[in-house]
Structure formats: C-alpha cells, structure tokens
Amino acid sequence: xxxxxxxxxxxxxxxxxxxxxxxxxxxxxxxxxxxxxxxxxxxxxxxxxxxxxxxxxxxxxxxxxxxxxxxxxxxxxxxxxxxxxxxxxxxxxxxxxxxxxxxxxxxxxxxxxxxxxxxxxxxxxxxxxxxxxxxxxxxxxxxxxxxxxxxxxxxxxxxxxxxxxxxxxxxxxxxxxxxxxxxxxxxxxxxxxxxxxxxxxxxxxxxxxxxxxxxxxxxxxxxxxxxxxxxxxxxxxxxxxxxxxxxxxxxxxxxxxxxxxxxxxxxxxxxxxxxxxxxxxxxxxxxxxxxxxxxxxxxxxxxxxxxxxxxxxxxxxxxxxxxxxxxxxxxxxxxxxxxxxxxxxxxxxxxxxxxxxxxxxxxxxxxxxxxxxxxxxxxxxxxxxxxxxxxxxxxxxxxxxxxxxxxxxxxxxxxxxxxxxxxxxxxxxxxxxxxxxxxxxxxxxxxxxxxxxxxxxxxxxxxxxxxxxxxxxxxxxxxxxxxxxxxxxxxxxxxxxxxxxxxxxxxxxxxxxxxxxxxxxxxxxxxxxxxxxxxxxxxxxxxxxxxxxxxxxxxxxxxxxxxxxxxxxxxxxxxxxxxxxxxxxxxxxxxxxxxxxxxxxxxxxxxxxxxxxxxxxxxxxxxxxxxxxxxxxxxxxxxxxxxxxxxxxxxxxxxxxxxxxxxxxxxxxxxxxxxxxxxxxxxxxxxxxxxxxxxxxxxxxxxxxxxxxxxxxxxxxxxxxxxxxxxxxxxxxxxxxxxxxxxxxxxxxxxxxxxxxxxxxxx
Numbered sequence: 066x067x068x069x070x071x072x073x074x075x076x077x078x079x080x081x082x083x084x085x086x087x088x089x090x091x092x093x094x095x096x097x098x099x100x101x102x103x104x105x106x107x108x109x110x111x112x113x114x115x116x117x118x119x120x121x122x123x124x125x126x127x128x129x130x131x132x133x134x135x136x137x138x139x140x141x142x143x144x145x146x147x148x149x150x151x152x153x154x155x156x157x158x159x160x161x162x163x164x165x166x167x168x169x170x171x172x173x174x175x176x177x178x179x180x181x182x183x184x185x186x187x188x189x190x191x192x193x194x195x196x197x198x199x200x201x202x203x204x205x206x207x208x209x210x211x212x213x214x215x216x217x218x219x220x221x222x223x224x225x226x227x228x229x230x231x232x233x234x235x236x237x238x239x240x241x242x243x244x245x246x247x248x249x250x251x252x253x254x255x256x257x258x259x260x261x262x263x264x265x266x267x268x269x270x271x272x273x274x275x276x277x278x279x280x281x282x283x284x285x286x287x288x289x290x291x292x293x294x295x296x297x298x299x300x301x302x303x304x305x306x307x308x309x310x311x312x313x314x315x316x317x318x319x320x321x322x323x324x325x326x327x328x329x330x331x332x333x334x335x336x337x338x339x340x341x342x343x344x345x346x347x348x349x350x351x352x353x354x355x356x357x358x359x360x361x362x363x364x365x366x367x368x369x370x371x372x373x374x375x376x377x378x379x380x381x382x383x384x385x386x387x388x389x390x391x392x393x394x395x396x397x398x399x400x401x402x403x404x405x406x407x408x409x410x411x412x413x414x415x416x417x418x419x420x421x422x423x424x425x426x427x428x429x430x431x432x433x434x435x436x437x438x439x440x441x442x443x444x445x446x447x448x449x450x451x452x453x454x455x456x457x458x459x460x461x462x463x464x465x466x467x468x469x470x471x472x473x474x475x476x477x478x479x480x481x482x483x484x485x486x487x488x489x490x491x492x493x494x495x496x497x498x499x500x501x502x503x504x505x506x507x508x509x510x511x512x513x514x515x516x517x518x519x520x521x522x523x524x525x526x527x528x529x530x531x532x533x534x535x536x537x538x539x540x541x542x543x544x545x546x547x548x549x550x551x552x553x554x555x556x557x558x559x560x561x562x563x564x565x566x567x568x569x570x571x572x573x574x575x576x577x578x579x580x581x582x583x584x585x586x587x588x589x590x591x592x593x594x595x596x597x598x599x600x601x602x603x604x605x606x607x608x609x610x611x612x613x614x615x616x617x618x619x620x621x622x623x624x625x626x627x628x629x630x631x632x633x634x635x636x637x638x639x640x641x642x643x644x645x646x647x648x649x650x651x652x653x654x655x656x657x658x659x660x661x662x663x664x665x666x667x668x669x670x671x672x673x674x675x676x677x678x679x680x681x682x683x684x685x686x687x688x689x690x691x692x693x694x695x696x697x698x699x700x701x702x703x704x705x706x707x708x709x710x711x712x713x714x715x716x717x718x719x720x721x722x723x724x725x726x727x728x729x730x731x732x733x734x735x736x737x738x739x740x741x742x743x744x745x746x747x748x749x750x751x752x753x754x755x756x757x758x759x760x761x762x763x764x765x766x767x768x769x770x771x772x773x774x775x776x777x778x779x780x781x782x783x784x785x786x787x788x789x790x791x792x793x794x795x796x797x798x799x800x801x802x803x804x805x806x807x808x809x810x811x812x813x814x815x816x817x818x819x820x821x822x823x824x825x826x827x828x
Contacts, residue, residue: 128622129153129217129263129272131395135359135367137402138439138616144359144367148392150279150352151271155624156258159273160288164257165331166297170322172206173329176253180207180244207244210260217263261285266296267303269352280308282348290332291340294322308345316345357447362411364447365457365465366402366438370614372464374398377632395621396629401614406430406440406693409737417714417730418444418699420452423706424713426727427458428734429593430695433601436610436634438594439693440738458702459593462573470572470590471698474676474723475543475660476685477587479648480599481552482536484563486644488555492651492752496550498532498539500525505553510579511561523549523586537752540651541659543675545586552585560584566639567599567609587676593696596687601694603652603672606748607645610636642748649747656688664688664728666735669744673731675723681708686727688735691745695735697727 130149137143156164168175174182182205204212247256266276276296277285288296298318299306308315320341327337356367374380374391381387390396410428418426427443445454460466486492501524506517525531525545532539532547539547552560557579564570564577564584571577572590582588594612602609611634618629652672656665660675664686673688683700699721700708708721718726 128393128395130393131621132275133391133394133396133398135370136397136399137361137363137404137407138400138437139404140399141360141404143361143363143400143402144356145353146355146367146371147394149271149394150269150275150354151262151394152274152278153262153272153395153621153624154274154285156254156261158284158286159258159261160286160293162290162293162332163261163273163285163288163296166290166293166322166326167261167300168206168257169326169329169331170297171209171300173325175206175257178205180248181205181241204240205244206260207247207256208240210256210263211240211243211247213260213263213265264300265303266299267307268309268349269354278350279352280347280349282350290326290336291319291323291343292346294326294340295319295345298322308347309349312345319345359447361402361404361407362442362446363402363407365443365459366400366407366441366614368447368455368465369438369441369457369460370398370400372460373614373632376463379630379632390620397619397621399616399618401432401437401439401616402441403439403738405740406734406738407442409740410440410695410734411442412737413730413733414442414444416733417726419714420445422713423711424699424701424708425454425458426697426699426730427593428695428697428730429459429597430693430734430738431594431597431601431612433604433689433692433694434608434610434636436598436601436612436636437616438612438614440695440734441594454702456702458698461570461592461595466572466592467590467702468573470592470595471683471685471700471704472589472678473587473591473596473685473687474678474683475545475587476596476674476676476687476696476723478540478543478548478585479603479652479674480563480567480569481548481560481585482540482651483603483640483644483648484559485551485555486647487563487640488559490551490555492536492647492750494551495533495535496539496547498525498530498534498544498547498550500528500531500546502546502549504549504581508553508581509556509558511558512579515557515580521581523581535754537651537654537754540674541654543655543660548585549581552581557581557584563639566637567602568611569595569599587678593698596685597694597696600673600687600689600696602639603645603648604689604691604694605645606642607638607640608636609639610634643750646748646750647752650749650752652688653747653749660722661686661688661724661728663724664732666690666732669739670747671735672747673728675728677721677723681721682706684708684721684723684725684727686723686731688731690735690739691747692743693735693739695731695738697731697734699727699730 129151130147131151131153132145132147134145135143172182174184178184251259262272262274265271266273266279268279270276270279273285273296276299277283277288277292280296281288281292295308295315298315298321299308305311306315306318323332323337323340326332327334356364356371359367371391375384375387377387381390410430414426414428418424422444425443425445428440429438430440431438441459443458445452447453447455449455455465456467457465458467458471461470462468485494501522504517504521504523507514523545526543530542530544532544534542534544534547536547561577561579561584569577569591572592572595577583577589598612599609613632613634615631618631619626620629649672652674653670655661655675656671656673661673664673665671669690671688671690673686676685676687677683682704683698685696685698687696689695699713700706708718711718711721713721713726
C-alpha cells in the first residue's frame with residue numbers, strides 16, 4: 066500500500082500521481098495529444114474518461130457586471146453606481162504592452178498550447194514532487210478564465226464564491242473540460258480579451274480598463290511598459306501586490322514581470338532595465354460608487370431612481386429579478402433631472418435653511434403635463450454623519466422617504482375646492498364661516514355617514530376671521546370653518562375621489578381616511594412629490610400625470626447595446642378645464658394678496674397655497690406656474706419640533722408660517738429654475754369678490770395668520786400617548802387628530818395613523 070505521511074495527508078508521490086492523473090485524464094480527451102508513459106495509468110483512467118465525457122461541456126458565461134451611469138436630462142453624469150467597477154473594452158482598446166505582460170507572467174506559452182499546457186503540467190509536477198507540496202500550478206490562461214467565470218456567476222454570495230474557487234479534483238476536471246470548449250469556440254484573442262475584462266486587479270477594480278483608471282487615471286489603451294507590467298503582476302495576488310498599500314512589494318513584482326517579458330522576447334533587455342528604474346507613477350483615482358457621490362446635490366434623486374428601478378415591474382417580475390439587472394449594471398440611465406432647476410432648488414434650500422438647524426426642508430419640482438421630475442433636494446445632505454440623513458423627505462416611504470410623509474395643513478384645501486366645483490358648487494358660494502364651530506354632523510362618506518359623536522370643533526387662525534365669506538376670499542385667507550362647511554355640503558366621497566384622481570395618498574401608500582380633518586384641513590402625511598404632482602394638474606388645466614424620473618435606459622451586454630423599456634407617465638383628466646381654471650384664479654389670489662404673498666413671483670403668472678399644521682410642526686408652500694409645479698416642506702422629520710421662537714437659516718421666527726419660510730424657498734427655487742424659460746399665462750375666469758370689506762385685517766403680518774395668536778390645542782393632548790394610536794379628541798388637528806407619523810428612521814411621535822378629526826390646517 067502507498068505510504069501516508071504522519072499527518073494523514075497524501076505523500077509527495079501521491080500528490081504527484083493525483084496531479085498527473087488529472088493531466089492524463091484531460092490528455093486522453095484531447096484527440097491527437099499523447100502523453101509519455103500512459104501505459105497502465107491510461108487504462109486505469111478509462112473509467113474516469115467515460116465520466117469526464119459525461120460532464121456538461123457548455124460554459125454559461127453570465128454578462129459581466131459593469132458600471133451604471135445615471136445622467137441628467139442634458140446627458141451630464143449625476144453618479145456612477147456598480148456592484149463591481151468594470152468597463153468592458155475590446156482587445157484593440159487594450160495596450161499591446163498590457164496584452165504581452167499578462168501572457169508573459171500568467172501563461173507564456175498561451176499561443177503555443179491548447180486548453181492545457183502539457184509542458185507546464187510536467188514542469189509543475191516535477192517541482193511539486195520535489196518540494197513535497199503543491200507550490201506551482203499549471204493552469205493555463207484559459208483555465209483561469211473559466212474559473213473567473215464561475216466567480217463572476219457567484220456574485221457576492223460567499224457560499225457560491227467558495228464553491229467556485231475550491232481546489233478539488235472534481236472542480237479541476239470540470240475546468241479542464243470547459244477550457245477545451247472555450248478554446249474551440251472563442252479562439253486565443255477572444256479568450257485574452259475576456260480574461261482581461263473579467264479578472265480582478267484589486268482596489269475594487271474589475272477588468273483592465275477599471276484598473277488603468279484606478280491606478281493611473283488613464284485608459285487601458287494608453288498603458289506603457291512599466292504600467293502594464295505592474296497591473297499584470299497584481300493579478301496573482303491583488304492584496305499582496307497592492308501598489309497603493311505596499312509600494313516596495315508591488316515594485317518587486319512589477320520588475321519580475323518585466324524580466325519575464327524580456328525572457329520571452331516581448332521587450333528587449335534594455336527596455337526592461339529602463340522600465341525597472343522608473344517609479345511606479347501612480348495617479349490613483351479613488352472609487353466613486355453610489356448615489357452618495359452624486360454631483361449637483363442630486364444624491365436623493367439618484368437614490369429615488371434606484372428605488373424606482375428596483376420597484377417597477379417593467380424592469381422584471383420580482384424584486385430579485387430587478388436587482389439582478391441592477392447589479393449586473395452596464396446601464397446608461399437618462400433621467401428627467403434638469404440641471405438648472407436642480408441647482409436653483411439646492412441653492413434656495415441652502416440660502417434659507419442650514420443643515421445644522423433643528424428642522425429640515427425638502428423641495429421637489431415637476432413639469433405639468435408630462436409628470437417629469439425636474440428637481441429634488443433637501444437641506445440635510447445625503448449621508449450617515451451628523452446633520453446628514455439617508456431618508457429622502459421628498460418621496461414616499463416605499464422609495465426611501467419618511468414613514469408616513471408630513472401633514473400638509475391648508476395646502477389640501479384646493480383639492481376640496483376642486484371637488485366642490487366639479488359638483489357644480491359655484492365659486493361665489495358663501496358660508497357663514499364663524500370663528501369657531503362644531504364639525505357639522507353627519508357628513509356623508511362613500512359608505513356610512515361620519516358622525517361627530519366626540520364633539521370635535523374647528524376654529525380659524527384668529528378671532529378676527531369671521532364670515533360670511535365667499536370661496537375666493539376664504540381661499541386667500543385660508544378660512545378653516547368655510548372649508549369645513551363646504552365639505553359638509555358636498556360630502557366626503559367627492560373629495561376622496563378627487564384625491565384619487567390627483568394621485569394624492571399618504572406617504573405610506575395608503576388611501577386618505579374619510580374624515581373631515583384629513584379631507585378638508587390636511588391632517589395626514591404626504592410627500593412633497595405627491596403634492597407637487599397634484600398641483601401640476603391645476604397648471605395643466607385638469608390633466609394629472611403620474612410622476613416619472615427616467616427618460617430612457619440602454620444596457621451594454623458584452624459589446625452590444627440594447628434599449629430597455631422604462632415606466633411612462635400616465636396622464637388622465639382629473640377635472641374639467643373650467644374647474645382647473647377656476648382653481649388657478651383662486652390660488653393666484655393667495656400669492657397676490659393672501660397668505661402666500663411673500664412667495665409670489667413678479668415676472669410671470671403663478672399661483673399657490675400655504676399650509677401650517679397645529680403646533681407649527683410642519684409648514685408648506687405648494688405653488689406653480691403654467692409650466693412648472695413645486696412643493697416645499699419645512700419641519701422636523703421626527704415631528705418633535707414646534708416651530709415657535711425658532712431660528713432657521715440664521716433668521717429668528719416667533720412663529721413659522723407656510724408663507725414666511727417655505728414660501729420664500731419656493732420663490733427663489735422657481736425663479737432660478739424658470740430663468741430664460743417661456744412665461745405662459747393662465748386661463749383665468751371671472752370670480753366676483755364678496756361684499757365684505759376688502760381692507761379688513763390688512764394690518765396682519767400674513768393674511769389669516771396673526772403672529773401674536775398661538776394656535777394651541779383645544780382638546781385633550783392627543784389620545785393615548787400623544788396621539789400614538791387613536792388621534793385626538795379635541796381640535797388638535799394634524800398632530801393630535803391626524804396621527805401624523807412621518808418619522809425619520811421609524812420613530813415618529815405618532816407612529817400609527819389615527820382617525821384624525823382635529824382641525825389640522827392653519828394658514
């Protein structure tokens with residue numbers, strides 16, 4: 066019996082026999098190739114040869130994962146994302162020196178042998194037998210390519226990677242057979258090209274193009290002798306020969322490659338000597354991967370694009386399918402982001418709100434009639450450090466936003482007005498509109514009537530707001546009791562249906578609850594993107610278009626470019642043109658002389674609405690021109706900051722109003738975004754003013770908002786644990802009645818939406 070070493074492993078002789086057995090087995094399969102001393106060993110291998118023949122001979126080569134480029138609407142790069150940093154290039158775009166260097170050091174007889182180098186096998190066999198260990202392999206460049214394919218297919222799954230790299234006889238035999246197939250099908254040049262594109266060069270660089278950019282900040286086609294030798298040397302052990310972290314070891318390895326290149330005649334001895342004296346010449350480009358590296362402060366928009374890709378079934382049936390395409394990369398994603406608008410939004414946010422402030426601000430702009438998202442920004446930068454966040458306050462929770470969105474306050478009132486106008490309520494409709502009142506009861510819902518059995522009350526911003534009012538003045542002054550009476554007249558169902566037509570939903574994706582505080586006074590949470598898109602419907606004369614962020618996608622697989630289907634905006638009529646024109650007329654009055662006058666644009670038609678929720682935890686301005694719509698939210702993501710006696714952006718505010726903080730942000734953002742663009746006009750309608758004294762309350766700082774009047778709470782403190790479950794029992798509005806949620810990171814003050822029967826809206 067063969068002798069075993071004391072450790073229980075194979076003896077050197079047995080190791081040699083095992084290695085030779087694999088070689089002979091492979092040789093028996095290769096027609097026309099003979100090995101010396103086949104003899105009895107060849108006969109013994111007969112059964113193994115039959116098993117070898119039964120192995121599958123089809124190498125499934127997955128598309129190589131590559132970088133994905135996310136572009137703005139003008140083709141500028143926003144960010145580069147990848148699971149593996151790789152750019153596939155043709156052999157003609159790889160320096161001849163690089164081609165020679167990798168062959169010289171990895172498989173110098175590459176062009177002389179087939180899939181298996183018999184000389185190399187015998188040489189390695191002899192050396193390993195003498196040393197008593199497997200100190201030298203005999204894998205050809207083709208076999209190495211096959212192994213790399215297995216690793217690529219394994220992706221980031223550690224179990225699959227371990228299986229792909231295990232040093233077993235079965236794996237070796239499989240590699241041998243597949244290497245034979247690859248040699249027959251591809252030929253030497255294509256194998257070399259594929260190998261240089263698939264192999265890992267350290268520092269997160271896969272493939273020679275990424276490696277050239279990483280270490281020398283140049284293309285692979287421009288590599289010189291010594292640079293090529295350095296990269297070729299790294300392949301054997303990217304960590305050991307990493308030139309960034311161990312220059313001496315990398316230099317030694319580079320010079321070994323240069324010596325080998327001279328030995329095989331690829332370069333002269335003089336060229337090798339000169340190259341060895343040259344410094345490494347590194348010009349390292351650090352990896353720039355992911356949306357956190359996005360330019361134009363577009364990290365949140367970039368992340369939204371990623372979430373859309375992973376969520377929309379147009380890109381694959383399951384999230385796993387979509388993730389596979391995303392991780393494979395090679396995508397060029399052209400988005401709707403307008404660089405001018407994005408710059409303006411971010412500059413306005415920076416000018417008005419500091420990232421270190423106790424509150425944050427977010428703004429989104431969309432294009433009416435197309436749904437194209439042209440800008441998306443916020444005051445706290447994308448990141449994981451102090452005064453940074455990974456939460457995108459502009460979008461729903463499903464796309465990386467806060468848990469519930471943020472209560473919108475009186476910015477919801479135009480939706481109620483639109484529903485009433487669609488029900489043929491005249492725009493001159495007058496209601497008594499007292500300072501305060503009980504919620505009318507019952508109010509019809511789409512099902513059973515809502516009953517005010519808890520005595521909920523609603524009040525206006527200050528005691529001077531006493532009707533009667535008509536709609537135009539009530540909208541300009543944001544009179545709460547007027548809109549509650551209007552809601553009681555038409556019922557909750559028409560408003561709920563109008564919200565659906567406008568794409569208005571809670572930040573967690575749920576439909577709006579059918580109660581007065583939600584459907585009149587904005588007590589539930591929504592995202593700025595939802596609000597900007599809904600208001601764009603007014604600008605486009607009643608056509609609602611679903612928001613879109615992606616214009617087109619092409620994917621590079623190998624050397625082929627293909628176009629992918631992308632989500633399209635779906636536009637539908639939400640209201641008549643007459644209704645939209647009437648709302649535009651009403652909301653133009655808000656910015657002309659109402660609560661939003663600080664936001665009004667002087668050089669073009671514009672309209673909008675302010676909103677401030679109870680306890681000043683949220684302030685909004687949502688406005689539009691005929692060709693752009695935008696929403697601005699200011700508040701605490703955790704809903705814990707009351708914006709009273711607060712400094713925002715270096716400016717002190719006794720009380721924050723929708724017109725006084727979000728309004729100016731909107732004004733500056735829109736001014737820059739629209740600079741140089743057309744200035745179309747609204748189709749306004751004639752809505753007669755009421756009979757009340759138009760000069761009443763002109764001395765107030767902001768329409769219906771009296772800076773000396775605290776909005777307070779006139780009920781209990783919000784039910785169980787501050788409105789955590791059931792909402793308020795008084796007129797606590799958005800916080801106490803609505804259960805606003807909206808937490809940053811899943812810890813809002815009102816975690817579960819309550820029925821929300823407080824007044825909600827303010828300005």
